[in-house]
Amino acid sequence: MSPSHLYDVIVVGGGAVGLGATYEVAKSGKSVLVLEQNCFFNGAGSSNDLARMYRTMYTEKFMAKLAHKSLKMWKDLERDAGTALRSMTGLLNFGDPTLGDDTPEGSLTGPICNLKELKMPFREMKKHEIEEEYPFKNLPDGFEGVYAPDNGVINVPLLLRTLHRLAKDYGAHARQYVQVRKLVPSKAQDGQEEIWTVEALEDGKAIQYRARKVIITMGAYTNHVTEPSFGMRLKLTIWEMVSSYFNINAGPNGTVFPSMWFQFANNKKVGDEERSQLFYGFPALEWGPPNVCRIAVDAATHIISDPDQRSAHVISPEDIADTQEFVKNHVVGVDSTVPAYSSSCLMTNVFDNMFVLDFVPEEYLQGGAKNSVVLFTAGWAMKFVPLLGRALKDMALHGHSDLGLDEFKIDLSGIISHSTLKASSAKFYNLDAPHTSALCRSTE
Template structure:
């Protein structure tokens, strides 16, 4: 084993949250080592692909404030790296579960929003079918993880952070005085006064015996990209994908929200989210309904009934997409019992976990919070994200 090396901070997990934390800590002048089990960009977790909704249409003030901060930090990352990661193509919320006066709540938190009738919305976005009032905000849009994560990593490296890819962590040991953490790989042992763990579906096995975590349910989700139909392309002609600006204007991000307890269990599994992914088609998916999996033994194949139900959804609600021309996507959700995140510290170990399928939009703000905990052992967590809410 090679000689030990010491850093101010070690991070385990080089997906979105770990890379954002490395950026924040490195730009604060700290020495940082990030260790990632897989390659720099991989498809084994939750941080891959070319599109995520930048969904600002929350109703909880904590999340609205956090997504506003995230938007500012995404723009700061773009300026620092000259990389475009956020496209404000707008966002529409519709369905029986869309709360009244949602636009007024968004206004209170500094976002633009308006309410449209189904007819008004249909005229503007013919690729989506509406049967309820629609909340539209131009401040929502689409993020590109395949650009964003390398940009976060490049920004961190510019501030002298070090990354080790294809490197598995074999052991984590906290010194008897609780002041130092030692992390061992096959080739070396590293030490630091603080360790940040952002390992997604692998958080529990890594932290077993070190930090008590709530139950984290790991599921394999299966959204899909659907080809455009004539109703979904600006020129009126069917196309596999439309990437021109006129076609993109026809496709805001969207959330179709059922009333509480009103999911049609014979085929309607959950609320539906989606957006246009330039070059790939219209992405649509159920939220958090995939089968529970071991992240090390996944099939990467869609669950047939849920995929068939998703095709039925597209057939009935997305006239701009072809339900029979699709490419399934496989990713994981790691979900807490209440679907809120874990962002907290125990001793010298900081944990970011359980982002429950809706964390990516918040990435740079979560990185800021994790960095705050790593820099200050006395930093208080947001109550919504504290481990103490689970009695841990």
């Protein structure tokens, strides 16, 4: 497709949420192009690794209802894909029932009232039942658990590749190694229709794409586009999240985790420092290496404000050491000596640990049409990919979504900070002007 082609929608960012939005727009019959600054299925953001949790246990009522809505959307996507994208193992939350709900995952007992209201099955467990059914040991007295079966493990590599394939099957175009530099409000050939020119670099050469609407799903990299385009910077806190895979006992009497799990516990004092005791884990994965399981701390020692600050060559030894200590003291049949391997991803947060899902406010659009740029970033989003893809599609094509919630508005206190850089005045481009095109890395 020629760069001068006018798309209905351009999606900037080809991670899980961006591909989900591309799939939904293409399925609706509209023309759509997704641009990814790296290769697709890369490890530069948050859409990497083998697995993510799909869970319905939320302390916040609105999040629990959203998770309940997403159940059907996951089934719709899996039906369209012709394959399961989740392994529904269930989820065990366990730990200190008195711990407050200000953790990234809420509280241990907070989800119970929501599960009851939504008529979703669950089971409460005592410490001895947890240690009998799971390979845990030496859990503190007073620990309790809540197990819910309508939860599972997302097959991340399969999800990403399925969304990419389905989007293209429905007519979407996809290009990788395209670094979007700026969005500029423009006019179409008729001189009347307001559109967006997407200025980018592809193979080091300047290139432009055009669309009526733009969806930004760049996660930690969001400010790399919003600041030069709109003079708008979001207050993002980016965690370098570390996860490790440990060798487990094999054989007929080997170690088995029946489901995903998450531990709620108070921080541990180490010298003058507070170290998180929030840990999570996955069972061995059918699509992963045999006889290893993923266990990690749900926190980050390295916290940055821009992905360019990432420690790309060093994975936090402190976070790995915390996990090794937990495994040694509380897990049976898992070798804590040296992880089989470790990796990291960028977890993007705003002040309330929620999503940002909204239109870029009109006052930042530099003369562009109201509600013409939709933005999503932050939060633990993989479990909501089908729902978020549909919400972004509805917002871009129809100007609203019944799935958009006030809790995710961009103008909440503490999200927007005005940039010290001033976005340039709007320029209107002639669509008949020549463009530079690089086709060698197209995935169309």
